[in-house]
Structure formats: C-alpha cells, structure tokens
Amino acid sequence: MSKPDTPLAIDDLTLFAERVARLPPADAEWVGALLAEVLRARRHETDLLAMQAASEHAASEHAASEHGEHLDDQLAQVALDTAEWLRTLWDVGYMGAGSFRSAPRSAFPSIDLDDVTKSSLFARIRQGKHALPFPPPTRNGRPWHDVLDDAGTTHEVVAEVIRDEDGRSFAAIIEGCAEWQVVEETRENRQFVVQHDGKGPRYRLHLPSAGSAELRREPPALSCPLRQQERGGFHSHSLLWQRDDGSTQVVALRAATWERAVAEAEHWLASHHPEVYGQVRFVRE
Template sequence: MSKSDIPLGIDELTHFAERIARLPPADAEWVDALLAEVLRARRHETDLLAMQAASKHAANEHGENLNDQLAQVALDTAEWLRTLWEVGYMGAGSFRSAPRSAFPSIDLDDVRKSSLFARIRQGKHALPFPPPTRNGRPWHDVLDETEATHQVAAEIVRDEDGLALAAIIEGCAEWNVVEETQGNSQFIVQHEGKGPRYRLSLPDSGGAELRREPPALACPLRQQERGGFHSHWLHWQRDDGSTLEVPLRAATWERAVAEAEHWLAMHHPEVYGQVRFVRQDAC
C-alpha cells in the first residue's frame, strides 16, 4: 500500500488547520472550508464504523441466543415426539395402545394446538401417562390447577343394579367412580386410576362442577444444608413398611417438590397429585 493510500490521522488533519492560518486570506478561506468538509466526512465514517461494529456484536449475541433457542426447541420437540410414541397422548382414544407400528401424521395445526408441546416448552415434565381429555384434546389444566373449579358437562354410568361405575366428563369416558359420597349428586372420581382425585358435583339444577380433592396423604421431604447449598431426599414408605430414600436433583424447596411429584408420576401414578410433602430438616 502506497503512502497516499493510507488515511490521514486526526492529529495530522488538526495540524493542517494550524498551517491554514498562515496561508494568504484568499487561499485560507477555501482551504479551510475543504478541511472542514474532510473532518465532517471523517466523523461520519467513524460513526458508521462504530454502528457497524455494534450491529455485528448485537448480531453475534442474537445469533448465539437464537442458536440456544433453536437447540431448546429441538430438544423439546424430541421430548414431545418421544412422549407421543411411548405414552400415547393423541387423545380421543387414538394412538393409545402399544405396540405401535406407524407414527401418526402431524401438521402445523397439531403443533400449535398441542397442550403437551406447550407444557414441555414451559419447562414442565411430560406426564408418563395420558391426561384426561376435554373434547378430544389433552386436558392438562385439570391436573395443574389445584384450586380451580371447572364447569363441565358430565354424566354417571351405572350398572344394572344402579351402582355408579364410571363418569363421562367433557366427552372423556375414562373416568372411574371411586366413591359416591352423596346419592346421585356428588362423586369422587379419578381418571383411569391415575393422578389426582376429584369431586364431581351434579346438582339437580344442572351445571356440573369438577374440583380437585386436597391431598389425603403426607410424605416427608428431608432437606440438608452443606456449605450454603441444600440437598433434598424423598422418604417414601413402601407397602411392607420399609422406607425408600429417593435423592432429588433440586437445590430449592420448590424444585424438590416438583421433582418429588415427577417421581410419583413415574413410579406411583395411582397416588400422583394426592400427596402433600412435609419439609423435614435432616439431623
């Protein structure tokens, strides 16, 4: 690169301004105007370079974040498809029983309307068993909302002796009647013998209501602090009276409860949602 191709530094341009003052007045006027224009162009060039550098840095950061987001979407999609295949979540009685030889076709509308995919994208565990359905679609809200009362369309199915056997709730016929608490008006129901139990109220005036029952069981969660960090264990009592200690991958109480509930869903789905966890400090 020749010397004429090398841009002048700001110090050199400033030195020119001092030399212009020694020129004859007729020349100094137009040379000063030319130098002022050069300085404006140089400042504009500097601003453009700074903007380009900032844009490039922001683009790199956005690209890294976008890559992380795309990677998480890919992981969540894999978990969604795995759950569809292994558990069967399509609802309305379809794609529910193994063995399966062909995966169902899935289009964009299925992705947008999938409550399971939305649940996984929110960072929640996919249940190891199909949830109840509402009008043919998985109904996760009824599992997650512990205090809500749901207005439902429901009816009781009885045998020839009048014993309540099952309930059809929001078009789902897979609800079991656990107990009839008030003749023909209140029932304790559970979906396929798994998950929380609910009180189904059928008043004579119509307008059935479904509300989750509070936990009837209690289980200790032990917490121990070491070096400023907490570790947690679930102490589960087996049917034979012995105790199983289950270490939980959790550093906070809230995460420990979530992990304990997930363990119950995996190993004891019949009592999932029916257990209250009691904090105990380890000795």
C-alpha cells in the same frame, strides 16, 4: 481436580467441605474459614454473572421483540423437521446421521404444523414442566392438563355417571372423556369422588338438579416428608417414601430449593406411583 485456569466445580467445593471435617482441629479452623470465604466469593461472582445475564437478556428481548413471530415460526419449523426425521426412522429405517439402517416400524403418528402449534403437551414442555408419564384426561378430545395443574379451580363440566345393572355407579363421562372412574358416591345421585383411569388426583364431581356439573380437585389426603440437608453451604433434598411393607425408601432429588424439590418429588410419584399422584402433600422433615 480442575486445571489452574479453570474454576473449581461445585462438586469439588462440596468435597473439600467434607474433607475439612476430617482435618486436625488446629488446621480445620483456618482451612474452614478459608473455604467459607471462597464460597462467599463464588456466590458473589454468581450474583454478578446473573445480573449481567439479566441485563443482556433484557437487551436481547428488546432487539428481538420485532421478530417474535418469526422466532416462533423457526421453533415450529425445528419441531416439524425433528418429527419428519423421526418419522423417516420409523417408516424407512434410515436416520440420515451415519447410523446403521434399522428395521422399519409402523404406526408412527403423522405430525403437521397444527399439531405443533396446538399441542398442549408441546406447550407444557416449553414451559419447563415435566411431561406426564401417563395420558391426562381429555376435554372434547384434547388433552386437559389444566384440570391436573389447577388445584384450586372449580371447572364447569358436562358430565354423566354410569351405573351397572345393580344401580351402582362405577364410571363417569366428563367433557366427552369416558375414562373416568367413580371411586365413591358420597351423596346419592349428586356427589361423587372420581379419578381418571386410576391415575392422578381425585376430584369431587357435583351433579346439580339443574345447570352445569362442577368438578373440583380434592385436597391431598396423604403426606410425605422431604428431608433437607446442608453440606458445605449447599442444600440437598430427598424424598422419604414409605413402602407397603413398612420400610422407607430414600429417593435423592435433583433439587437445591424447596420448590424444585417438590416438583421433582411429584414427578417421581407420577412415574412410580401414578395411582397417588396429586394426592400427596409434601412436608419438611
């Protein structure tokens, strides 16, 4: 329970909503009405604070617009300092933070300013997106996150299909990346379904008789329900994943909105079932 001068947390209000249902009918009616009024007041307060924060943010953006490049330099320097700190831990075994020394490790990557400014993974994290738990495809040696994120884009690519001694297609080299696997040859010597390293979305690769090849992400072939529940004015979401044995696994998602629930469900798939990541369409139960 919070102190008198401290606002109640959302979890406390949700708990109260559950307890109201267990009160006698005569008490539940007026207590429920009072709690509903408290929730409305809390939402109104949240809206006012959001408006105030937006106003202050706009003012701070205007004041900082002349120093935008300097701010980016500061962020890059923080990343460089952090990388140096971690490199020291691996190479020397010294944290410099009052921690005990540990055995030095090796092969920690060398990171410089170009790595920070050109890293697509760093940019992805700064955009608020989850880092993938597996390496993405590469394009000319650099991570190619766009091919994973842009579901409706057709990419012009340089591609070559590799065949075995019996003439069966089994792999492809796309934009210099040799980790693509051929799942199916749908049209002889012309169209293939491919997947990168057995993980992530599947794509249709079209090899014309002349000109650039085309790579386009396949639409999801599987569907999975997301369950939304409302309790005390708050929404929660869970993923209902069907296991191979026919049982259903219920996965709680840290999300209050449908869009966030889909993002969390996709991240769970990428972490636990990367072979079908990007191939599942989420539907409301």
